[in-house]
Structure formats: C-alpha cells, structure tokens
Amino acid sequence: MNPEVIFRIESDPGHGSLRMGLGPWCMDDAGDFSPASLAVGVDALLGAQIHLARFAERWTVTSELTIDSFADPEPSARYLDLRTTHLSNDDGGGAGTCEVVTDGGRVIASGLLRSRYVPPLPEMPREFRFPSKEERVDEREPKSVLDAIGGRVEMAESGARLVVAADSRLRNFSGVLHGGIVSTASSLAGLAALDSTVPKRIARYSVNFVRPVPIDVDATFEATPVHNGRGFGVAEVIARTADGKIGSFATVTAYARPDDAPTP
Secondary structure, eight states, X not given: OOHHHHTTBOSOGGGTEEEEEOSGGGBOTTSOBOGGGGHHHHHHHHHHHHHHTOSSSOEEEEEEEEXXXXXXXXXXXXXXEEEEEEEEEOSSEEEEXXXXXXXXXXXXXXXXEEEEEESOOSOOOSSOOOOOGGGGTTSOOOSSHHHHTTEEEEEETTEEEEEEOOOGGGBOTTSSBOHHXXXXXXXXXXXXXXXXXXXXXXXXXXXXXXXXXXXXXXXXXXXXXXXXXXXXXXXXXXXEOTTSOEEEEEEEEEEEOGGGOOOO
C-alpha cells in the first residue's frame, strides 16, 4: 500500500502520464470535488519523470509543488488523466509541468514540480506498476480526501491545525511522508483556517519542502490566515519536524464558490 494506491492511481508515471479514478477520496466532507486530492498524482507523475530523466545516478527529491485549479470535473466524469506538458533537467535538478484533464476533455488544473539532487539513496525502481482496480478489491474506500490521508482538523486560536496520523502507508520511496500527502494536508489545513461563513474552493496551493517529514510520528500542519475575506482568502501553512524545525511551508488561496460568492 502507498499513497498512489489510496488515491486510485493506476498508470505508470514513468511513461509521461497517469490515470486517477474519481471517487470519495477526491471529495471534501460536503461531497464537493477537492483540488487537494490532486497532489499525490502530480507529485508521482512529475517526480518520476524528472527522476528518470536525470543526468547522473543521483536521487531527486521534490523541493516545490504548485497546483492551480480552474474547474471541477463534470458530474459524469469517471477519471482524470494527468499528462506531462514540459520537462527540463540540469546539473542541479529538474522541473516539470502537467495538465489534469477529465475523461470528458475538460482541463481542470495544472501542476508544477521542481526537484533537486541529493546524495544517493536506495535506487528508485525504473519499472514500477501501481496495482490495478481488480487487485484492490479488498481495499477500504476512503470517505473523503481528509479520510484518505488519515487526517483530522482542529480549530486553533491562530487559525487551524491539521494532524495526519502516523501511517507507514503514506511513505514515499525514501521512507518519509510522501510529498503529495504533505501538499494535500497543507491545502486542507489552509482552507480550514479561512472564513467558513461563505463556502470556499481551493484555487491554488504552493508547497516548499525544506526537510523530510517523518511517518513514524503524527505530522502537524499549522495554518494561519494572511487575508481572510469573504470572497477569497490566503493562508500560510507550516509543518514542523519532531524537533521543531520547519519541514514544509505552503501558501493556500481559496475563492468563494460561484453560487455562494458574496454580492459586491
């Protein structure tokens, strides 16, 4: 089990695209599509693409991940295709972009990932396949994107706190918390910290990875509003390691859903 399996990602990211099934793991607690659910797929796709295209036998780790969300999938959509659009590598690392498209052809989001080289770690497999739908028949179906990452939200005086329970299923190939899970948790924490009197939808989240976030202890994401308007809001989110150092830093922007936007 790994995060890609939890989010029903079935295709091989080493081939330039992957497919992600749509279901409760992509939804918030109100049943609306959550762009937070895209992070694992974007990190898996572009992280693998950059790693496989590297110039030397070194390990690449994600240093920055950004997702811009434009629209929700059509109600009839059954899956999303994530397709690499640009890729570059140099001696320091690499960068790549992708688009997220429904099976009906609607482009709903784009992703950007930057990675850097670090000292050698256990080699990432060059041939890797995610289990098919038939191979996951006994897997529990998450109730929401928050349930998929094993998270819980707590309101705090300064904003909101999201805690992801220690779970080895959430690891990446390096044995630490998957960058996609860090990004999903950051975006959900940022949204929770904003004014909830008008329902909002995540429009953009950008995460910088400073240090690995371990998986053997609960991971805590502290979110603080920077701008907390009714029409849109921006929050900062920080995850810290057990010794108090910053593991990741994120900014999250959310706008009122069209049907709920305040009248000017």
